[in-house]
Amino acid sequence: MNVLFFGITKDIVGSSEISFSDEFKPVNVAELKKQLIESYPEFSKLNSLAVAVNSEYADDNVLLNGNEEIAIIPPVSGG
Numbered sequence: 001m002n003v004l005f006f007g008i009t010k011d012i013v014g015s016s017e018i019s020f021s022d023e024f025k026p027v028n029v030a031e032l033k034k035q036l037i038e039s040y041p042e043f044s045k046l047n048s049l050a051v052a053v054n055s056e057y058a059d060d061n062v063l064l065n066g067n068e069e070i071a072i073i074p075p076v077s078g079g
Helices: 007-013 029-039 041-045
Strands: 002-005 017-019 050-053 056-058 069-073
Touching: 002 007, 007 041, 007 069, 029 041, 029 050
Parallel strands: 002 069
Antiparallel strands: 002 017, 050 056, 050 069
């Protein structure tokens, strides 16, 4: 499972991409977020965090089978 990071999330992780090993693969988006916060506590400071699974926005209940491309999209502000 490859996870891609953009913006501030890339800075938090220190890389634009990580992979989860078979033994630590999250089963859904909510578990993925939990694992990211446990591994990178700075994630807990973000107001919101969008997750896209295979190029589609996904809510916390979306199941993951391990073959997806996941994008972590930070909050965006602008004016």
